[in-house]
Amino acid sequence: MKLITRNTDYALRALCFIAQCRGRVVSVSELALKLRVPQPFLRKILQVLNRKGILRSLKGQGGGFVLAKGPGKIFITDIMRVFQGKLRLNECFLKKLACPHRNSCRLRKKIIKIENYVLGELNSITLGSLLE
Amino acid sequence: MKLITRNTDYALRALCFIAQCRGRVVSVSELALKLRVPQPFLRKILQVLNRKGILRSLKGQGGGFVLAKGPGKIFITDIMRVFQGKLRLNECFLKKLACPHRNSCRLRKKIIKIENYVLGELNSITLGSLLE
DNA sequence: GACAAATGATACAATTATGGTATCATTACT
DNA sequence: AGTAATGATACCATAATTGTATCATTTGTC
Numbered sequence A, B: 001m002k003l004i005t006r007n008t009d010y011a012l013r014a015l016c017f018i019a020q021c022r023g024r025v026v027s028v029s030e031l032a033l034k035l036r037v038p039q040p041f042l043r044k045i046l047q048v049l050n051r052k053g054i055l056r057s058l059k060g061q062g063g064g065f066v067l068a069k070g071p072g073k074i075f076i077t078d079i080m081r082v083f084q085g086k087l088r089l090n091e092c093f094l095k096k097l098a099c100p101h102r103n104s105c106r107l108r109k110k111i112i113k114i115e116n117y118v119l120g121e122l123n124s125i126t127l128g129s130l131l132e
Numbered sequence C: 001g002a003c004a005a006a007t008g009a010t011a012c013a014a015t016t017a018t019g020g021t022a023t024c025a026t027t028a029c030t
Numbered sequence D: 001a002g003t004a005a006t007g008a009t010a011c012c013a014t015a016a017t018t019g020t021a022t023c024a025t026t027t028g029t030c
Helices: A006-020 A028-035 A039-051 A076-084 A106-123 A127-131 B006-020 B028-035 B039-051 B076-084 B106-123 B127-131
Strands: A055-058 A064-067 B055-058 B064-067
Touching: A006 A028, A006 A039, A006 A064, A006 A076, A006 A127, A028 A039, A028 A064, A039 A055, A039 A064, A039 A076, A076 A106, A106 B106, A106 B127, A127 B106, B006 B028, B006 B039, B006 B064, B006 B076, B006 B127, B028 B039, B028 B064, B039 B055, B039 B064, B039 B076, B076 B106
Parallel strands: none
Antiparallel strands: A055 A064, B055 B064
C-alpha cells in the first residue's frame, strides 16, 4: 500500500537537489554521490525525466541536468504518473463480467471518495512547495 | 498505488457473502462458485481468516465457514492488515542513515497527513457498513 | 584531431511481491 | 468405511520493481 515507489522517490530527491542548484548543471555522478543512490539506476530515471520534459539534459563534458521548468510548475503527481502510471487507488479486480455489483459496490464508492481526497492533496504539492 | 490487493478483495467478497448467509455454514466450493474466484486460493485465504479469528471453521462433511463475530465488529482495516501488513503510505525508502533529512522532510509530512486521513476513513468501514 | 567526460538508448539480470496450485493430514457426518 | 469438508504447508508462475551493463553519441579541452 505504498503511495510512492522507489524510483519516484529517487526522482523527487534528485529534482529537489537540482532545483537547489539554481540553474547550475548537475551531473548524475554528483547526484548519485550526494543522494547516496545507485548511479546507473538514477541515470535511467533522469533520462526518463528528460524525455518527459521535466528535466533538460546537456550532453558532453561538463554536461548534466537542469530543471526544464520552474519548481512551482513541477507537480509531484507528474512525477508519480511518469513512474507509477495512472494514479488510482480504485481498480476493481473482478471486472464487470465477473462482478455484477460493480456499480452498486459500496466499498468501491468509499474508496473513490478516499481516492479523490488523496489526489486532491497530491495535486497541491509542487517541487517548489517541498523546498520552501 | 493500490489500496487493496487481490487477496484482501477476495476476502472481503467472501466475508460479505458469508455474512449474508446469516449463520448458515458456507463451504469453500460454494463460495468459489458464487464469487467466481479460484477455489484453492480462496481456501487459503479463508484459512488465514480462521486463524486470525475473523471466521470460524467447521471441519468434516457439511463443514465450512461462518463469521466469528458480528459484521459490525469486522473492520476492513483488520482484513487489510492480515493480507497487506502494516497500513502505511509513508515508509521512507532511504532509511535514517542514508537520508539525513528524514525528520524535516516536507514530503514525508504531507504524506503522513494523507495517511492519517486515509486510515481514518478506512477505520470507519466495517463489514456491516458494506452490507446495509 | 584525440581524448575524456558526460548523456541517450536499450537490453539484460536480480529480487521481491503477488497470485495461485498441489498435496497430504485431519476431522466429522452418514 | 467412505466421503466431504478444512488444516497445514510446500511449491510454482507471473509480474513488478529495482537495479546493471554496454554501446553509441555529443561536446568541451588539450
